[in-house]
Amino acid sequence: MKRARPAILLLLLGGCAGTPSPQPSPSAAAALATPDPSRPLPLPLPDVVARVNGQPIRIQQILPIAKSALDKWKGAEREQHKPEALRGALQHYVDRELLLQEALSRGVQADTRQVDWSYDQLRREHKDDAGWATFLAEQGSDPQTFKAELRAQHTIAALLADESRSVPIAAEEIQAAYDRDPMAYAADGAQEPPPLDSVRAAIEAGLRRAKYDELQTRLLERLRAHAKIELYL
Numbered sequence: 001m002k003r004a005r006p007a008i009l010l011l012l013l014g015g016c017a018g019t020p021s022p023q024p025s026p027s028a029a030a031a032l033a034t035p036d037p038s039r040p041l042p043l044p045l046p047d048v049v050a051r052v053n054g055q056p057i058r059i060q061q062i063l064p065i066a067k068s069a070l071d072k073w074k075g076a077e078r079e080q081h082k083p084e085a086l087r088g089a090l091q092h093y094v095d096r097e098l099l100l101q102e103a104l105s106r107g108v109q110a111d112t113r114q115v116d117w118s119y120d121q122l123r124r125e126h127k128d129d130a131g132w133a134t135f136l137a138e139q140g141s142d143p144q145t146f147k148a149e150l151r152a153q154h155t156i157a158a159l160l161a162d163e164s165r166s167v168p169i170a171a172e173e174i175q176a177a178y179d180r181d182p183m184a185y186a187a188d189g190a191q192e193p194p195p196l197d198s199v200r201a202a203i204e205a206g207l208r209r210a211k212y213d214e215l216q217t218r219l220l221e222r223l224r225a226h227a228k229i230e231l232y233l
Contacts, residue, residue, distance in 0.1 A: 110154035
């Protein structure tokens with residue numbers, strides 16, 4: 001069976017943390033009281049754009065995400081949407097950091113074989129070393145940092161998989177899903193639907209996947225409520 005390409009958030013691939021940076025000025029942090037994401041950016045842009053429970057997030061880490069959002073705009077419109085794109089990218093990365101920190105605190109680990117497989121699959125999409133180097137440079141990355149981010153993403157995925165197993169799925173939900181289309185669970189070429197008990201686990205897994213976004217949202221709400229998040233953009 002062909003393995004599906006991993007659902008890795010490649011746009012989160014940012015540069016590795018360098019030397020410690022000085023704290024942004026108080027005026028930059030105070031500007032966050034304004035909720036409008038399109039408000040002017042502080043100039044110059046700080047090296048450290050946020051801290052999540054003390055862990056710094058650097059501008060290089062969010063630039064690839066912001067660039068992807070900005071690529072749909074040209075010229076003056078691109079510049080106009082830059083503050084919103086950078087702040088959206090920062091919020092994305094803050095969420096990533098919250099989930100990763102939670103995973104590590106629970107002792108959740110990525111499957112090294114899956115990380116290696118994901119890396120190899122993505123490497124094969126580039127025909128030579130020059131193409132691969134260009135791709136990594138566009139991500140503000142290098143092979144070591146790239147694999148570290150893949151590991152982080154697999155770690156987050158493992159956390160969410162663990163979390164999903166705690167979501168109760170009522171027997172009535174499973175029955176209703178089966179009743180909507182019993183043949184959807186039949187083997188290829190089958191003329192009759194399978195007995196419910198033989199596909200109960202598959203239906204339950206599908207229902208859990210359908211609740212995945214909701215589960216992640218609730219988890220992030222809990223984490224934000226107890227986290228110390230400092231934003232400097």
